[in-house]
Every structure is written in C-alpha cells, then in structure tokens.
Amino acid sequence: MFKAGKVAIIGRPNVGKSTLLNVLIKEKLCIISRKPETTRDNIQGILSGEGFQVVFIDTPGMHKPKTLLGKLMVTKASSAIMEADLTLVLIEAHDGITQEDKRIFERLAPEKINILLINKMDRLDKRMVLPVMEEAAKFQFKEIIPISAIKKDGTDIVFKKILEYLPDGFPFFPDDQLSDKDERFFIREIIREKTLELVREEVPHSIAVNVEEMKEKKDRSGKDIYYVRAYIYVERKNQKGIIIGKNGQMLKKIGEASRKDIETLLQKKVFLDMWVKIYKNWRKDQFALKTLGY
Ligand SMILES: Nc1nc2c(ncn2[C@@H]2O[C@H](COP(=O)(O)OP(=O)(O)OP(=O)(O)O)[C@@H](O)[C@H]2O)c(=O)[nH]1
Ligand SMILES: [Mg+2]
Known part of the structure; x- marks a missing residue:
C-alpha cells in the first residue's frame, strides 16, 4: 500500500x-x-x-x-x-x-x-x-x-x-521532483533572501525580484556561462539608494552572495546581471502584483 x-x-x-x-x-x-x-x-x-x-x-x-x-x-x-x-x-x-x-x-x-x-x-x-x-x-x-x-x-x-x-494514495509528483516551483522562482527567492539578510533597514519588505532573462552564453574567454538578468523592484527612490549602497557596494554584496547560491541551485557558472528599479506602491497594486509573480 x-x-x-x-x-x-x-x-x-x-x-x-x-x-x-x-x-x-x-x-x-x-x-x-x-x-x-x-x-x-x-x-x-x-x-x-x-x-x-x-x-x-x-x-x-x-x-x-x-x-x-x-x-x-x-x-x-x-x-x-x-x-x-x-x-x-x-x-x-x-x-x-x-x-x-x-x-x-x-x-x-x-x-x-x-x-x-x-x-x-x-x-x-x-x-x-x-x-x-x-x-x-x-x-x-x-x-x-x-x-x-x-x-x-x-x-x-x-x-x-x-x-x-498519512492517507493511502497515489504519488502527486514523479519521485525525483523536489518542488512545484521552477528554477526562475528560486532565483528570485535567493536574491530576496540575500537582500533580507544584508540590508538592515525595513526596505526588504518593499522589494520584489523579477528574473527578466536566463540563457546559456559564452563569456569573454569562450567558456560556457549561464547569464541571469534580474531586477530588484523597490517602492521609493530612497529605497533604491539603500539597496545600491555607497558606490554600489550593497548591490555588489547582494549580487555576490546570490550568485553563489544560484550556482549551487543550477550547478552551473552564473553571471548575474542585477538592476534596481522603482515600482511605486507595487504591494498595493493588483496589476503590479500579477506582473511580479504574486
Ligand atoms: N532559536 C531558534 N530559532 C529558529 C528556530 N527555527 C527557526 N528559527 C529562526 O527563526 C527565524 C524565522 O525562521 P523562518 O523559518 O524564516 O520562519 P517562517 O515561519 O518561515 O517566517 P515567515 O516566512 O516570515 O512567516 C529565523 O531567524 C530562523 O533561523 C528554532 O528552532 N530555534
Ligand atoms: Mg517562511
């Protein structure tokens, strides 16, 4: 059984x-x-x-x-x-x-x-x-x-x-499947996790991450690399400043920590191209929520 x-x-x-x-x-x-x-x-x-x-x-x-x-x-x-x-x-x-x-x-x-x-x-x-x-x-x-x-x-x-x-029943998923969510979802989550970890202010609650593009690419030396372009959305201009940090230091830190985890997830070398954008009041906007995957 x-x-x-x-x-x-x-x-x-x-x-x-x-x-x-x-x-x-x-x-x-x-x-x-x-x-x-x-x-x-x-x-x-x-x-x-x-x-x-x-x-x-x-x-x-x-x-x-x-x-x-x-x-x-x-x-x-x-x-x-x-x-x-x-x-x-x-x-x-x-x-x-x-x-x-x-x-x-x-x-x-x-x-x-x-x-x-x-x-x-x-x-x-x-x-x-x-x-x-x-x-x-x-x-x-x-x-x-x-x-x-x-x-x-x-x-x-x-x-x-x-x-x-646990009731008797049939499996819902193939036995090698780990989640119902896909790689794109987990990339977004990893970037959000690193932002929550590294940014001390309450800003992380206002962020959403979207993966705009993912594709195999060659780097300058001709080696295979996985290119990921992600946008971090914040609600206000000052929040953008906090995420980017002085001379871009904070964004760099978030990017480095995220890249490592994304590489573990995908089992590939990754180039993470990350941008911060303002999306006013996205947490209160039905259309915005949909666009951002919620
Ligand atoms: N001391 C202690 N801390 C724990 C334990 N379990 C989780 N935590 C900590 O509690 C915090 C929240 O853990 P999460 O697993 O993110 O909690 P959650 O219920 O999923 O939170 P939300 O997703 O925000 O609802 C983290 O800092 C964890 O490390 C535990 O057994 N003991
Ligand atoms: Mg949780």
Whole structure:
C-alpha cells in the first residue's frame, strides 16, 4: 500500500515554518530570514521515499494584512489548510499561545489531522513548556510536540507521526521532483533572501525580484556561462539608494552572495546581471502584483 498526502505548515510570521520544511525534506529549498513575512507564496517541498510521498506546503505567515500583497499571502496560507490532509501549526515556545495563534487555531479544519508544534525549544527551559502544553490540550490537536527546528530536535518524531497519519494514495509528483516551483522562482527567492539578510533597514519588505532573462552564453574567454538578468523592484527612490549602497557596494554584496547560491541551485557558472528599479506602491497594486509573480 502506498501512502501519499499533503501537509500544510502554518503559523504566525517568523515562527520557523520554512526552517522546518527544509529540515523535513533535507534540502535548503525555502528562504529563511530573521525578519517576519519572508515567505510570500505557498511552496511545495516534495519528499518521496519507500512506499510514501509527502508534499509539504510552506506558507506565508498569517498576520493582519496592511497591503494587498499581505492579503494575498494570508489567503494563500488559508488555501493550504483547505488543500492539506494534515496541518502542522507552529507556535514559538517562549511566547506560549498568543491571541494571534488562537485566531489561527480557529481557521483549522476540525475534521482533519492538526498537529501543534511548539518550536524554538532551544530558547526555553524545558520545564517551562509544560503549562504551554497544558493550555494547548484544550484545543483540538491530535498531537502536541515540542521541537527545535533549527537544532533538528524532535523533528524525527514529527516525521514519524506524519507517516502514521498519512492517507493511502497515489504519488502527486514523479519521485525525483523536489518542488512545484521552477528554477526562475528560486532565483528570485535567493536574491530576496540575500537582500533580507544584508540590508538592515525595513526596505526588504518593499522589494520584489523579477528574473527578466536566463540563457546559456559564452563569456569573454569562450567558456560556457549561464547569464541571469534580474531586477530588484523597490517602492521609493530612497529605497533604491539603500539597496545600491555607497558606490554600489550593497548591490555588489547582494549580487555576490546570490550568485553563489544560484550556482549551487543550477550547478552551473552564473553571471548575474542585477538592476534596481522603482515600482511605486507595487504591494498595493493588483496589476503590479500579477506582473511580479504574486
Ligand atoms: N532559536 C531558534 N530559532 C529558529 C528556530 N527555527 C527557526 N528559527 C529562526 O527563526 C527565524 C524565522 O525562521 P523562518 O523559518 O524564516 O520562519 P517562517 O515561519 O518561515 O517566517 P515567515 O516566512 O516570515 O512567516 C529565523 O531567524 C530562523 O533561523 C528554532 O528552532 N530555534
Ligand atoms: Mg517562511
């Protein structure tokens, strides 16, 4: 008998959803950052094994949206709950169960399998989790498991439980496929991740990345190289200045870090040609969102 199912990973922004997905599929697929609202799309990470296929769905953090982009993000996360057979809900151990967490619990489908994961246990004295678990028991979770995604503590137990609850079924994807998203998507995400990492200001929330062109090329010495032209869009002129930096130093840093990861992704030498452009209020503009892939 083959087992196959979809597992949504949901929770507030920054609780460690993308970190957990990467740990569970043992690949650095989704981008991670210290800043909330990093993930903007539902991203499927596929884990195929002997007799099973689990399709994990990383989702944007559920929050009170202030822009159209934010609204779209929350809608996507909700749709993942509908689509999934099983939902992993993450909370942060040191915060306990917050009001925002409770609002997310209300969105769960009670007839489905919902598992609560108390993440970031490495930041909390182990004994302090007991009251959190007690309170969690009042909600309808099939399992409540304290974990540390970053230290991979408890994640094996999570995986075991998922396999137990996974329904019988047929695989959704070929067994060598890792995601539903393509290379172009992950190039955009890598550049966004490096910008989030390197730019200290709040600017990264206002950026979007678009890959304008990708093609095989010869470099000056005739060697094969993969040419990628990408635009970083910002909302305002001063943000453009911040991304470019003094004498272009910041853009150079973002470019170098991005290129390395893109080379790992594509397994090719890459020439990354990156430009910064202004797209006023794109996060509030339906057409802009569509153009930028959201
Ligand atoms: N201490 C600690 N930090 C963690 C753990 N898991 C994730 N983090 C950190 O928490 C931050 C957010 O992690 P993400 O995986 O990007 O969180 P997310 O829930 O996907 O965030 P959004 O995409 O913004 O909703 C990063 O700095 C991670 O390194 C953990 O188990 N322990
Ligand atoms: Mg994320």
